[in-house]
Amino acid sequence: MKFIKFLLVGMVFGIVMVKSEAISWYRIQEMFRFQAFHMYGIIGMAVVLGVIGIQLIKKFNLKDTSGSPIEISPKEKLFKSALYGGIIFGLGWALSGACPGPMVVSIGDGYVSFIVVVLFAILGTYVYGYFKDKLPH
Amino acid sequence: MNPWPWWFSGIIISAIMFTLIFFGKSFGFSSNFRTICSIAGAGKKIKFFDFDWKAQLWNIVFLVGAILGGYIAHHFLSDSNTVVLADATVQDLKALGFDKPISNQPSELFSFEAIFSLKGFLILALSGFLVGFGTRYAGGCTSGHAISGLSNLQLPSLIAVVGFFIGGLIMTHLIFPLIF
Numbered sequence: 491m492k493f494i495k496f497l498l499v500g501m502v503f504g505i506v507m508v509k510s511e512a513i514s515w516y517r518i519q520e521m522f523r524f525q526a527f528h529m530y531g532i533i534g535m536a537v538v539l540g541v542i543g544i545q546l547i548k549k550f551n552l553k554d555t556s557g558s559p560i561e562i563s564p565k566e567k568l569f570k571s572a573l574y575g576g577i578i579f580g581l582g583w584a585l586s587g588a589c590p591g592p593m594v595v596s597i598g599d600g601y602v603s604f605i606v607v608v609l610f611a612i613l614g615t616y617v618y619g620y621f622k623d624k625l626p627h
Numbered sequence: 628m629n630p631w632p633w634w635f636s637g638i639i640i641s642a643i644m645f646t647l648i649f650f651g652k653s654f655g656f657s658s659n660f661r662t663i664c665s666i667a668g669a670g671k672k673i674k675f676f677d678f679d680w681k682a683q684l685w686n687i688v689f690l691v692g693a694i695l696g697g698y699i700a701h702h703f704l705s706d707s708n709t710v711v712l713a714d715a716t717v718q719d720l721k722a723l724g725f726d727k728p729i730s731n732q733p734s735e736l737f738s739f740e741a742i743f744s745l746k747g748f749l750i751l752a753l754s755g756f757l758v759g760f761g762t763r764y765a766g767g768c769t770s771g772h773a774i775s776g777l778s779n780l781q782l783p784s785l786i787a788v789v790g791f792f793i794g795g796l797i798m799t800h801l802i803f804p805l806i807f
Contacts, residue, residue, distance in 0.1 A: 493688040495650065500689035503643050504696020509704060510636030513697070514731040516710045519720060522792075522799040525713040528633050533773055535637020536644070540778025543645055554651040562648065565766060565781040572783040575765025576772075576790015582757025583791060584798035585750065587732070589769040590657040590762060593755070594690055596732065598697025603737045606748065607755035614759025615660035619675035625764065 507595045515587025522584050571627040582614075628706040644774055652685060655771030657762040659683075659690050723807040750806075765790060 507513045510532055521529035546552070547560050554560050565572075583589050586607050588596060593611065596604040618625075631639075644654040661676065662683040670677035710728040717727055725733050734741075741747030762768040765787045767776060773791070776784025 493685060496652075496685045496688040497692040497695070499643055499646050499650075500692020501696035501699065502639065502692075503689070504693040504698075505700040505704065506631070506636050506639045506643075506696075507693070508697055508700035508731070509631040510633065511630050511710055511731065512636065514710050514728075515733055515736065516712050516716065516720070516728045516731075518795075519799065520713050520716045522795045523716055523719060525715040525719075531633030532636045532640065533769075535634050536640040536774050537777045539638065539641035540644055540774060541780065543641065544778050547648070552649075554649050556651055558651065560648060560651075562653070562779050564779070565772070565776050565783040567783060568766060569783060569786055572765050572772075572787040573790045575761050575763070576787040577761070577794040577797075578757050579761025579765055579768065579787075580791040580794020580796075581798045581802075582754045582759075582761055582794075583769075584795040585802075586754030586758060587736075588754075588758070590660065590758060591693060591768070591770055593758070594656075595693050595697035596737075598694035598699075599701045599731060600698075601732055601737050602739055603742050603747075603751055606742055606751040607758075610752045610755030611657075611759030611762075612660045612663050614756040614761070615657075615763045616664045616669060616673075616676075617756075618760045618763040619661070619664065619669065619673045622675050 503591065504595045504598055507592050508599055513588060513592035513595050513599060518584060518587040568627045571625070574626065628704065630711075640774060641778075644770075644778065647689075650685075653771075654775045655686075655767055656690070656693075657759075657768040657771060659686050660759050661763060662687060723803060725807075761794070 511517050512532055517529055520526040544562060552560050586593060590611060593604050593607050647654045662680050665676040665678060665680040710731060712728055725735055736750060742751065765772065766783065767787060772784040772787040777788065
């Protein structure tokens with residue numbers, strides 16, 4: 491039962507991904523061709539509100555629902571891997587038209603073919619783990 | 628039943644991030660791929676997957692919810708999935724052999740039949756592989772870096788997002804004309 495709230499938040503996420511068309515390969519093409527504001531608006535709005543909200547959390551030392559102070563861990567300062575990994579990710583994002591959330595949501599949206607995409611994404615993560623120590627970070 | 632406007636979707640996505648933060652978690656979808664590898668036993672051979680995956684089960688439940696949400700949106704909250712795309716994009720895609728959108732995804736790439744053609748399968752497999760490899764190498768995806776990381780003013784996240792765009796622009800403008 492303690493997990494039910496995460497199921498509900500996940501459902502909201504799936505619904506908003508479909509209803510905003512952020513899961514659409516076409517919308518990602520529009521974005522990478524700079525031909526519409528739609529995707530920039532979605533991500534930009536989320537980030538602007540996110541920056542404001544996180545500043546407020548820090549300023550007022552807000553606590554989470556269990557009563558512990560909220561700590562937002564910083565990202566590791568690994569700049570090479572952020573760039574190289576980011577570029578590899580971007581190649582796949584434009585080709586599949588889907589980042590990890592949307593590719594999973596697309597299965598629920600009725601696209602069986604995205605099961606293949608997700609299975610190979612899991613394989614990609616496995617291969618990264620296998621070669622991790624040999625890659626520049 | 629119309630698509631939701633960008634501003635409303637942006638508000639909901641940031642609300643999802645803050646809900647997870649207030650639950651003591653963080654918004655990062657692609658961590659689930661690592662967790663799935665760990666559940667499948669990859670931690671026995673590879674240290675990267677040797678962690679307490681039970682602590683990440685909440686995120687797997689979030690993933691299951693996301694699939695259900697996609698199903699609900701498709702069957703109960705949509706009457707037509709025609710994406711109203713910018714004219715310029717329709718023209719560009721037409722030149723590459725893609726018809727005008729009649730659903731969220733082009734049937735040229737994502738129809739059931741596409742799985743069973745060599746080129747179709749390779750595109751599905753390669754695109755998934757690049758996303759799964761790249762996101763873990765970069766340390767996050769659109770949710771972990773672009774939304775959560777930028778919201779927390781993280782420089783590695785800004786670099787990763789720049790990387791996402793370099794890769795996306797190379798694929799769209801240089802590689803698409805070669806493969807489509």
